């Protein structure tokens with residue numbers, strides 16, 4: 699499943715290609731997408747494209763006949779992919795065939811939404827998509843150690859599943875939660891509310907560091923993530939614990955363990971990440 703770095707990668711790459719382009723046609727091939735007025739998308743210019751949480755927000759200019767600006771909020775979910783074809787139709791092919799659910803024909807190329815499992819969504823909105831109430835983006839400058847401490851205060855939930863709550867850290871996902879906790883040397887079953895100021899500081903720094911390095915590597919590819927150019931990400935080669943059960947910890951040489959927390963796999967080093975409470 700694409701997580702924050704993969705979505706950021708797609709938004710940046712597509713933005714560089716598509717922003718400034720005029721949409722000549724917007725075609726929806728899958729009625730399950732449920733877009734009420736797809737015809738109202740054509741004739742608008744793409745003004746910006748950016749990641750908000752795990753969604754890609756596409757800002758469109760005001761339409762003809764006085765209708766105001768609109769936004770398309772694309773959520774890739776499990777297997778959604780946005781790909782680009784240039785004006786001559788050239789672009790990378792999918793690594794595996796996948797249904798085409800929607801297509802934007804622009805004056806300078808074509809944007810395609812493929813989605814094997816069809817859990818992805820496209821919403822047509824009158825403003826940019828909002829994060830859940832109380833949530834903060836972990837790449838936001840406002841996400842400080844104090845903010846992390848304040849959000850976690852009083853929570854008896856284990857820190858690993860707590861990090862996945864989209865009403866807390868918007869966009870945080872399973873792979874990077876394990877990686878950040880290992881980098882910060884915090885046991886995944888620690889109560890979120892029990893973090894000390896020093897641990898909150900380490901964890902915040904580790905979260906931003908892991909996400910920044912994953913964005914720089916173009917994201918992580920396991921099965922079929924491809925970015926907007928059809929390339930795969932490379933961060934899987936930098937993962938320290940995720941999917942490394944039984945292998946030696948890069949820090950201490952001890953064996954990485956896999957546990958399940960709230961139905962999700964967690965990887966950690968029992969030696970570097972000691973339980974405290």
Ligand SMILES: [Zn+2]
Nearest residue numbers: 947950967970
């Ligand atoms: Zn270790």
